[in-house]
Structure formats: structure tokens, C-alpha cells
Amino acid sequence: MYNLIGAGLIVIGGGIGLGQIGGKAMEGIARQPEAAGKIQTAMIIIGALLEGLAFGALLLGK
Amino acid sequence: MSSFQGFSISEEEKDNHSKEIGGQVDTKEEINDYIAHHLKDAHDFHLFSYTSDSGERKHVGFSLPVIIWSSKGLVSFMSSEFHHDDAGHTIVEKNGLKFTKIHSKIYELDANATAVSFDDEHHATNAHKVLDFSITKSVFGILIAGLLMFLGFFSLAKGYKKGAIPTGIGRVLEPLVIYVRDEIARPNIGEKKYKKFMPYLLTVFFFIWILNLIGLTPLGFNVTGQIAITVCLALFTLVIYMTNGSKDFWAHTLWMPGVPYILRPVLAFLELVGFILIKPFSLLVRLFANITAGHSVVMGIAALMILLKAQFGTAGATGISFFLTLFLMVIEVLVAFLQAFIFTMLSALFIGMAVEEHDHAHDH
Amino acid sequence: MDIFNDFSIGLFAMQAFILIVLIFLLGKFAWKPILNAIEGREEGIKDALEAAENAKKEMQNLQADNDRLLKEARAEREAMLKEAREIKDKMISDSKEQAQLEGDKIIKQAQAAIEGEKKAALADIKNQVGSLSVEIAEKVIKEQLSDKDKQLKLVEGLLGDIKLN
Numbered sequence: 001m002y003n004l005i006g007a008g009l010i011v012i013g014g015g016i017g018l019g020q021i022g023g024k025a026m027e028g029i030a031r032q033p034e035a036a037g038k039i040q041t042a043m044i045i046i047g048a049l050l051e052g053l054a055f056g057a058l059l060l061g062k
Numbered sequence: 063m064s065s066f067q068g069f070s071i072s073e074e075e076k077d078n079h080s081k082e083i084g085g086q087v088d089t090k091e092e093i094n095d096y097i098a099h100h101l102k103d104a105h106d107f108h109l110f111s112y113t114s115d116s117g118e119r120k121h122v123g124f125s126l127p128v129i130i131w132s133s134k135g136l137v138s139f140m141s142s143e144f145h146h147d148d149a150g151h152t153i154v155e156k157n158g159l160k161f162t163k164i165h166s167k168i169y170e171l172d173a174n175a176t177a178v179s180f181d182d183e184h185h186a187t188n189a190h191k192v193l194d195f196s197i198t199k200s201v202f203g204i205l206i207a208g209l210l211m212f213l214g215f216f217s218l219a220k221g222y223k224k225g226a227i228p229t230g231i232g233r234v235l236e237p238l239v240i241y242v243r244d245e246i247a248r249p250n251i252g253e254k255k256y257k258k259f260m261p262y263l264l265t266v267f268f269f270i271w272i273l274n275l276i277g278l279t280p281l282g283f284n285v286t287g288q289i290a291i292t293v294c295l296a297l298f299t300l301v302i303y304m305t306n307g308s309k310d311f312w313a314h315t316l317w318m319p320g321v322p323y324i325l326r327p328v329l330a331f332l333e334l335v336g337f338i339l340i341k342p343f344s345l346l347v348r349l350f351a352n353i354t355a356g357h358s359v360v361m362g363i364a365a366l367m368i369l370l371k372a373q374f375g376t377a378g379a380t381g382i383s384f385f386l387t388l389f390l391m392v393i394e395v396l397v398a399f400l401q402a403f404i405f406t407m408l409s410a411l412f413i414g415m416a417v418e419e420h421d422h423a424h425d426h
Numbered sequence: 427m428d429i430f431n432d433f434s435i436g437l438f439a440m441q442a443f444i445l446i447v448l449i450f451l452l453g454k455f456a457w458k459p460i461l462n463a464i465e466g467r468e469e470g471i472k473d474a475l476e477a478a479e480n481a482k483k484e485m486q487n488l489q490a491d492n493d494r495l496l497k498e499a500r501a502e503r504e505a506m507l508k509e510a511r512e513i514k515d516k517m518i519s520d521s522k523e524q525a526q527l528e529g530d531k532i533i534k535q536a537q538a539a540i541e542g543e544k545k546a547a548l549a550d551i552k553n554q555v556g557s558l559s560v561e562i563a564e565k566v567i568k569e570q571l572s573d574k575d576k577q578l579k580l581v582e583g584l585l586g587d588i589k590l591n
Binding site for chain 3: 102103130131167193194195196198200201204205208211212215216218219222226227236239240243257260261262264265269288289290291293294295297298
């Protein structure tokens, strides 16, 4: 039961983080469409790092 | 609990161990068992099972060789000798040793034991695991992926002898190779040093991608969802960036210039933990968890076909699960590429951090 | 950490072995030739592009040269034409003048000659008329004076004329 709550918290945290990354990246792309490629790559890398964090936490909580 | 079956077998599932592989799957527990079994490695190649008209259970697939390092050296036999048993009931005797298979792991029984006995937590008490070098389903999958890579890229390499522009399958593969070089290796490692790491990055990229895609076929491979595989891949990256670290990298890692002397050991410790533990760990966990989660979700949604039969009827349940699974599969195809890309990308990034040389003066 | 119970050392070893073999074999027989070929091709494309760029520049230079030459030639032609026109005009005006003078001269000479001829002709005619008149008068007088009556009549006629006058 507790690990489900923990998983929920992780998902909330990760979701907020991913939302921030995605949103800011979109803003960046809207501001400078010519830099879209670079922003996307950076966005994916940071998203992946966040994902690793979240998955690591999920596994530790398991 | 059942929602977590993707990561391991929960306690209830362990109680349910007496099921034979490929038995009829009807209840929620059986579905969980089935998915948990799929996520693990297997010693035989099992496509599907059905009950024949005469009421006999038929299994379609073939067995794979078991090669183990036991207390008396190498032993090998075909996995068909376990007769699809996965709970330690069937005991195979070879070279005077007794072997059994429990949850896809091969155990060697103690000399005087005749049957496996389990303690309360379902750990075998009179048997121990052996080193298992079998051609398991995952090894078989790796071999298939390796073969595909050989066929594809040897033909591409050969094609260049005839002309500068590839033909056939090479037309598809060449842009991918260029993509890895120009989007992953070059920007992250740097123009000067990327060439040395191209073989590793290309091999890993295509290896992960092909295995992810094979995992999505109904053949039932789950290679990149094996923790041993992802640990191995991450260790390769770790070894490569540790052995190729530049002088600057080690100087900055172990004795950060421009920081008070007291802080330098602390920083060195943090940097080393980051490079040796956290970075490889995030690499291996990400790939493993993504693929495992993807497989268990797809299989769980596909199992709605069975679970919703009572409420929606056979056709309704099948339709619902078909469209949901289709939707998930499309995402999974994307994830298959994305995970291969991310793994290679982060490997390149870490290698790039290690080989980077600062051409500015060390006054910071 | 339940997942690490699933960790199979055997699978890890197999994977490590196969991956090393894969990296080595693919590196030697696939990646190296592929990357070399791609790089060679890119180099070729780059060289070709550069050559094309150079050729274009050369072409532009040539074009510029041509344009310059053309302009010069045009200017020269223009100048020559202008000069020619001037020369022509001058020549025309010169020759006109000369012709005028010449013509005038010729006309004057002609007039002088005509005048001379006229005078000569008139003198000749006068002489001839004079001799003819004398001859005629001789003949007439010879004839008339051969007959008395007629002589009288003449005298009378002459007298009558005088009266009329």
C-alpha cells in the first residue's frame, strides 16, 4: 500500500518535472523556431535524466 | 500489488507457483503469472499453447540448449527435459547431479535431496543456483539481433565497393548510421575524438533498437528488459568513458582546481560516485524499466480480452483490448527507438564529458 | 531491490561476450568501411561543391571581365562612331563649301565664257548680217536699178514711208 502511495508521489513529481521541461522547451521553440532541433535534443536528454531518476525511485521503493 | 507485477513477482504470485508454463490463462492471478513469466528469461522458445480437441494441452515452440557450470563442471542438455515445468517439480539427472528449474532459474539439488523443498518465502532450501550459460531465449534473441546486424551492415559495407550510393536495404540503413554520427556522436563527443567511439555507439544503438523492436513482435522476446543485459550495456559505457578519460577530466574530477582545498576531496567523492554509480545506474535502470513497463502494460491491456469477457462478451472485450493494445503498441514502437536513442545519446554525452579537453587556462 | 534477484550472471557473461564480438566484427567489417565510404563521399561532395563554387566565381570574374571589355568596346565604338560622324560632317561641310566655291567658280567661268561666246556670236552675226545685208542690198539694187520704173516706184515707196513716219 505504502509503495503505491510512494509511486503516486513519484509520478506527481516526475509529471511536474516533465511538464516544466516540455513547457519551457515549447516556449523556447516558439521564441526561436530556428533553434528547435537543439532545444529538442536538450529537452529529450533532460527528460531522460528525469525519467532515470523517477524509475530509480520507483525501483528503490519497490 | 498486481499493478507492480512488471518489476518482480509479488508474494501472492509466488504462492501460485505450481502452474505449468503455457497452461490455460483465465484468472487475474494467472494473467499476472503469465506476464511475470514473460518478463523473465526462459530456457525454451515458447510461442503459444492451446488445448486440442482431445483436451490435451499443446505447446508450440522449440527447446533451447541448457549449458550450466555445476559443481562438477559444465553440463549441457536440452531444455525440453524440463517438460515446461517452471516450479521445481521436474528433476533432470545429468552426470550424477540433479537439476530443476524454478522461475526460469536452474538450481542444482543437494546431493542427497530427491525433491525441492521450499521455505515460507518460497526459497529453495536444499538447492542452489548454478552459473547458467544456456542459450536462453534472450541469448537467442541477441544472436538473432546480431545476425540481422551482420546481414544488414555487411551488405551496406559491401555495397560501397560497387558505388558511392547504397542500394536496397542500405538505403534505409545509411541515413541511420549518418544520424547516429551527426546527431549523437559528433555534437556530444566533439569533432576531434568522435571517430574512436563510433563502433561502440553504432553497435549499441542498433543492438538496443533491434532488440526493442524484436521485443514488440509476438515472438515474446524481452531481451532489453533483462536486468543483466542493461547492466552489461551500462558497464560497457562505464568502462569506455573511464578508460578514455582525458587528463583534464581526471584533474577536474579528483582535484577540482579553483576550489578550497578542504572541499576538493568531497567534490572528488561526489564526482566519482556520479560517474561510477549514478550515471551507469540511470542508464541501465531507464532502459530496463521502460521496456519492462512497456511489455507489462501491453500484455496487461491485451489481457483485458480475458478479464472483460464477462461484462462485454467475447467480441466486445476483444475489440476494446485490440484498440487499446494497438494504441499502446504505436507508443511502444516510438519508445523502442527513443530508448535506443537515449541510451546511445547519454553514452556519447558521458564519453564526451570524459574525453573533453579544456583549451582555456586553468584559472577558474 | 527485488529486480537484482533476477540478475543472471550467465546471461550477463553471454551478453558481454556477444557484444564484444559484435563490436569487434561490426567495427572491422561494417562500421569502418561504411563510415569511410560515407566520409569519402562527403569529402567528394564537398570538393565538388567547392570546385563548383570556384568555377562560379571564375565565371563571375570572366563575366565581369567580359562586361568590362564589352563596355570598353562599346565606348570605343561610340567614340569611333562619334569621330566618324564628326569627320563625315566636316567632310560634308568641307566638300559642300568647296563644291560651292568650285561651282561658283565654274559658274562664273561658264558665265564669262557664255558672255564671251555671246559677244563673239553677236559680233559674228553682226558681221554676217552686215555682209548679207550688203549682198542683199547689192542684189536688190542691181535688180532694181535695171529698170527705170521700178527705180521710180522704189523712190516713191520710200517717199511714202517717209510720209508715214
